[in-house]
Amino acid sequence: MKHFEDLAEAREEKDPAFRSLLFLDVLANLVADISEDWTSLEKLGILRKGTLHPRTEYYANWCQLVLAVVEILVTKKKVDRAKEKASASMASASGPETQRKAVLAQLELSKFVADLVKAFWDCELPFASELAFCVSGLWAALVSTHKYALRAIK
Structure with a gap:
C-alpha cells in the first residue's frame, strides 16, 4: 500500500518523461512486491506446496531486476536535481541541508545499484558472481x- 503514496509525487511531476518513469516505478514496485509475497505465502505454508509454478520465485526475481533498473533511473534523476539544488543554495542558510540531501540521494542510488547486482545472481545470469551478490547485499543492508x-x- 505504501507505493500508492508515490502516485501523488508522480502526478505533480512537470517533466512528462520523468512523470512516466515515476508511474512505471510505482507499477514495478507493486508487481515486484506482489510476486515476492506470493512466493512467501507458499514458503510459509499458507499456500499448499505445489500451488504455484515451480519457477515462480525465479520470475519474482526478474521482477526485482526490472525494479532495480527503474529505481536506478528514477534515483539518478533525483540525484541530479538534488545536486543542482545544493549547488544553487550553497551561499544560503539552507546550503548544508540541501547538500546533505544530495549526499543521501547518492547513497540511495548506490543501494539500488547493489540491488541490481544482487538481482543478477538471483536471476541466475551467467556473469553473476556470488561474492558480488554477498558484498552487494551487505552494502544494501547497511545503506x-x-x-x-x-x-x-528526525
Missing part, C-alpha cells in the same frame, strides 16, 4: 539501515 536510522532520529 537501508542508515536511511531508517536517520528517519528515526
Whole structure:
C-alpha cells in the first residue's frame, strides 16, 4: 500500500518523461512486491506446496531486476536535481541541508545499484558472481539501515 503514496509525487511531476518513469516505478514496485509475497505465502505454508509454478520465485526475481533498473533511473534523476539544488543554495542558510540531501540521494542510488547486482545472481545470469551478490547485499543492508536510522532520529 505504501507505493500508492508515490502516485501523488508522480502526478505533480512537470517533466512528462520523468512523470512516466515515476508511474512505471510505482507499477514495478507493486508487481515486484506482489510476486515476492506470493512466493512467501507458499514458503510459509499458507499456500499448499505445489500451488504455484515451480519457477515462480525465479520470475519474482526478474521482477526485482526490472525494479532495480527503474529505481536506478528514477534515483539518478533525483540525484541530479538534488545536486543542482545544493549547488544553487550553497551561499544560503539552507546550503548544508540541501547538500546533505544530495549526499543521501547518492547513497540511495548506490543501494539500488547493489540491488541490481544482487538481482543478477538471483536471476541466475551467467556473469553473476556470488561474492558480488554477498558484498552487494551487505552494502544494501547497511545503506537501508542508515536511511531508517536517520528517519528515526528526525
